[in-house]
Amino acid sequence: MNFPKDFIINGIHCGISKKPGKRDLALFYSKRKAKAAGVFTSNLVKAAPVLVSMNNLKKSASDIRAVLANSGCANACTGKRGLSDAIAECEMTADLLGLNPANVLVASTGVIGQYLPIEKVRKGIDDLAEKIVDDKNEPDNAIEAIMTTDTRKKASSGSFSIGSKKINVWGCVKGAGMIHPELKGLPACRRGRHATMLCFILTDADISQNLLRAALEKSVEDTFNCVSVDGDTSTNDSVFVLANASAENQAITKKDKYYLKFEKALGSVCLGLAKQIARDGEGATHLVEIEVRNAKDKVSAKKIASTVATSPLVKTAIFGADANWGRILGACGRAGVAVDPRKIDVYFNNLKVCKNSEKTNYSEKLAKKILNREEIKIILDLKQGNKSARYFTCDLSLDYVKINADYRS
């Protein structure tokens, strides 16, 4: 992992989560002023921390120093009390670290409709601030602290050079259910999608705030906004990127080749994290990539990919390793895109199971073998144009239902 300079991150248990001893509060801290950008859920029902972070970014996007994140409670649908709790989190963090509350961002994930146990949080922030002061950088602890139903720690990193300077990009993410992000930038500029996914990306690049934001918004479009576990867009989705300039590179201030290098590195980290989310989807036994090829335009391709990726019938068939391509075609036909229903080809990996919307002479045995693999690719060829899109999802298993039938208890 390439970890950027001058960031300290850690996580502790303070008792928000009901799981005994599980870390539930994380702090991402930059020793230096960092430029920051964020994209947030487009769900109209936005959690208090989302509203507070959006506001702080509006005020202070060129001077963010810390992001506080908790699991165990979403602080969503909590009204005025929820808002004042989220603001209090910023104040408490700022107080201890000698910052302005607007330098602090917040994020929460967990049960909706419950209030934060703010005294436990206060104690937790105390503990975290101590670790920061002691220079204790423990990424694994921070990652654990944001996990809910996640079964794996999810991180990804990359690096590139500008002249003699090496620039690191590192990110971690949580998210397993309520995953269908429709993230949009600030101010509301795009339609987004769904999940609780929280993502924290840190880089030591020196880059202008505008370009940092542009790179983030571009990166999420083909990564987090193309992941679905269950089609349910969360009230809490947030992706943050902090850039603290500690790499001391020549500052990236225009869309030149260095900007493109940065964008590529950031996109690659986001893609790595997005795929890890789908693979670790609640109850998932497969990572499924849906590719729609030769569509008239990219929006249509994405719409079909998204519809196939969220079809319960497609997802249960994959759980059963059943090559039921008819359900894939059925989902494609209801996506609201004008396709020629007589011309679609469907592949599992490279096995063509359907040609011109009719069965090929494929081997069911081979199809089953492919569908029993951990990673599966489904390709739909529309033969209408030359645009494509892909989407990442997982199967719908018995465990998904078990996990979600009694999530609160």
Next chain:
Amino acid sequence: MNFPKDFIINGIHCGISKKPGKRDLALFYSKRKAKAAGVFTSNLVKAAPVLVSMNNLKKSASDIRAVLANSGCANACTGKRGLSDAIAECEMTADLLGLNPANVLVASTGVIGQYLPIEKVRKGIDDLAEKIVDDKNEPDNAIEAIMTTDTRKKASSGSFSIGSKKINVWGCVKGAGMIHPELKGLPACRRGRHATMLCFILTDADISQNLLRAALEKSVEDTFNCVSVDGDTSTNDSVFVLANASAENQAITKKDKYYLKFEKALGSVCLGLAKQIARDGEGATHLVEIEVRNAKDKVSAKKIASTVATSPLVKTAIFGADANWGRILGACGRAGVAVDPRKIDVYFNNLKVCKNSEKTNYSEKLAKKILNREEIKIILDLKQGNKSARYFTCDLSLDYVKINADYRS
């Protein structure tokens, strides 16, 4: 049950279905010329029988005599061969009963992408024709013959009078999975939704074809087009109504009070059937009615109701009898409708669990009790206007996944 005059319906086993001895071919026959109307799936991938029935209705909507329906094979994604098989079904039926092929409609449900075993169907039509000639009206057999994963026979009926004449309306339906009908009339005039549901409604009313069609299109909008089991709109959804005038009422030829009586009776039969579909959804343990109140307009209300009704997180919570109203609010916020996210109330039956988007002081014990009932009502009050809509769905259970993970085997 009020069964209309001069219809004979029956069902037999001919071997299309893999289940030994299960009836799989049904015939709905009118002794007299019947006016007919149909609404069909809006999925662009339409099964061959849908295309053939749409075509026959265009040619001969005032003279339909028979509808042949099978389970066990959807005859969808079957290309030219599928189309000629569906046409052959009309011809074989017409031959035996002395009709023109355009007097016959067809419908299929079952696995997508497989060809009809047409010789078995031929033999089956022979057997059915014999029963028709012998005047053997056995509705239960017809209903069984259209069932796939259905666990209950679903029928509904009603009657009303015009002067001294009693008019009967009777209908049966199949449908448990791939249920989210988006039905539209002929020619394509509305956006529809998803399922394989097949519905056959018979009436002895004397009514003009135009009004029969108008009444059907109105009736499905608040009934079948407001049912979802899994959000997957089928390639095969079809609803037929046949009116053979055997009640000898004064013909209904304009939108007068008699038309309204007819429309009401038809709507009531459709509603009864729609609710039975949701109750018998694959793996369902609850019938769930979602009511959205005080929306700005009906389209918005329906959009929110539909989003809540198809949310996997809401549906798994109901399976677990977990009063997780936060998920309901989350689904509402992602429905694509401009709601005020701070003003929403949520009820389970009459228990207000959320007021102005925040938790009330409700009893979890009582909420659990309500959610353990077979029928549950979820109400969202948006406080924006005075329009409302309701949607019928079921929970998402372990059995749903089991049923659909190996549907083809």
